[in-house]
Amino acid sequence: MKRSVFTAEIEAAIQQVRADVAALHSELTRYGLIVWTGGNVSGRVPGADLFVIKPSGVSYDDLAPDNMILCDLDGTVIAGTAGSDRSPSSDTAAHAYVYRHMPEVGGVVHTHSTFAVAWAARNEEIPCVITAMADEFGGPIPVGPFAIIGDDSIGRGIVETLSGHRSRAVLMANHGPFTIGKDAKDAVKAAVMVEDVARTVHYAREAGPLVPIPQQAIDSLFDRYQNVYGQSGDARR
Numbered sequence: 422m423k424r425s426v427f428t429a430e431i432e433a434a435i436q437q438v439r440a441d442v443a444a445l446h447s448e449l450t451r452y453g454l455i456v457w458t459g460g461n462v463s464g465r466v467p468g469a470d471l472f473v474i475k476p477s478g479v480s481y482d483d484l485a486p487d488n489m490i491l492c493d494l495d496g497t498v499i500a501g502t503a504g505s506d507r508s509p510s511s512d513t514a515a516h517a518y519v520y521r522h523m524p525e526v527g528g529v530v531h532t533h534s535t536f537a538v539a540w541a542a543r544n545e546e547i548p549c550v551i552t553a554m555a556d557e558f559g560g561p562i563p564v565g566p567f568a569i570i571g572d573d574s575i576g577r578g579i580v581e582t583l584s585g586h587r588s589r590a591v592l593m594a595n596h597g598p599f600t601i602g603k604d605a606k607d608a609v610k611a612a613v614m615v616e617d618v619a620r621t622v623h624y625a626r627e628a629g630p631l632v633p634i635p636q637q638a639i640d641s642l643f644d645r646y647q648n649v650y651g652q653s654g655d656a657r658r
C-alpha cells in the first residue's frame with residue numbers, strides 16, 4: 422500500500438505532535454481522570470490535514486510516540502506510517518469530526534473522570550458558581566446530546582454544543598466530558614479543570630444552595646484569565 426510522502430517540515434511537525442500527544446496521556450493518569458485504557462488525547466498536525474491519536478485499548482504504560490496513530494481529517498489511518506498497524510481510538514470519528522468543523526481547535530480530549538461523568542449522568546450542566554469556572558470556561562459547562570459511539574454523532578454533538586460557546590468542555594449526556602483546545606495540552610488542561618470544578622460544585626451543592634456569579638463578573642474574570650493570566654507565550658494568549 423503506497424505510503425504518503427510528507428515534506429521535511431510536515432514530517433517534523435508530525436513527530437512533534439506524536440511526542441506531545443504520547444506524553445500528554447500521562448497527565449490523564451496523573452490527575453486520576455481515567456482508569457485502565459479509558460480516555461484519549463489527540464492533536465492536530467499544524468499545516469496539514471492530519472491529526473495524531475492514541476491506539477484503541479492500549480495500556481497507558483505502553484503508549485509512545487511511535488505507536489500513536491496518524492489519521493487524516495476523515496479519521497482514516499495513514500497507511501505505512503508508524504503505529505498504523507494498530508486500530509486507532511474508538512473515538513477517532515468524533516475527534517476527526519471536531520477537527521473538520523472547528524478549524525481553530527488543535528487538540529481534543531475525552532475522559533471518564535468521575536465527577537464530570539456524574540453530572541453527565543444527570544444530563545445536568547455545571548452552573549458557574551466559582552471564579553475558577555468563570556476563568557477557565559467563561560460560564561456554565563454545557564451538556565451535549567446522548568450519542569452512541571460508532572459514527573459522527575458524538576462529534577456532531579460536541580460541535581453543535583461548543584461552536585460559539587466559551588466553554589472548552591462539554592458533558593456528553595450519560596457518557597462523559599470531551600474537551601477542546603488550541604493544542605492538545607490546552608485540551609488536556611480543560612479536561613483537568615472540568616473534573617476539578619465538577620467535584621467542587623458537587624460538594625458545594627451537597628452542603629447547601631449555590632449562589633450564581635453575576636454575568637458581568639463572569640465576563641470580567643474570563644477576559645482577565647484568557648488575556649492576562651500566565652505568560653505571553655501561553656497557547657491561549
Ligand SMILES: O=C(CO)[C@@H](O)[C@@H](O)COP(=O)(O)O
Binds near residue numbers: 458460461512
Ligand atoms: O468512552 C469510550 C468510547 O467513547 C472508551 O472506549 C474510551 O474512553 C477509550 O477508548 P479507546 O481506548 O480510545 O478506543
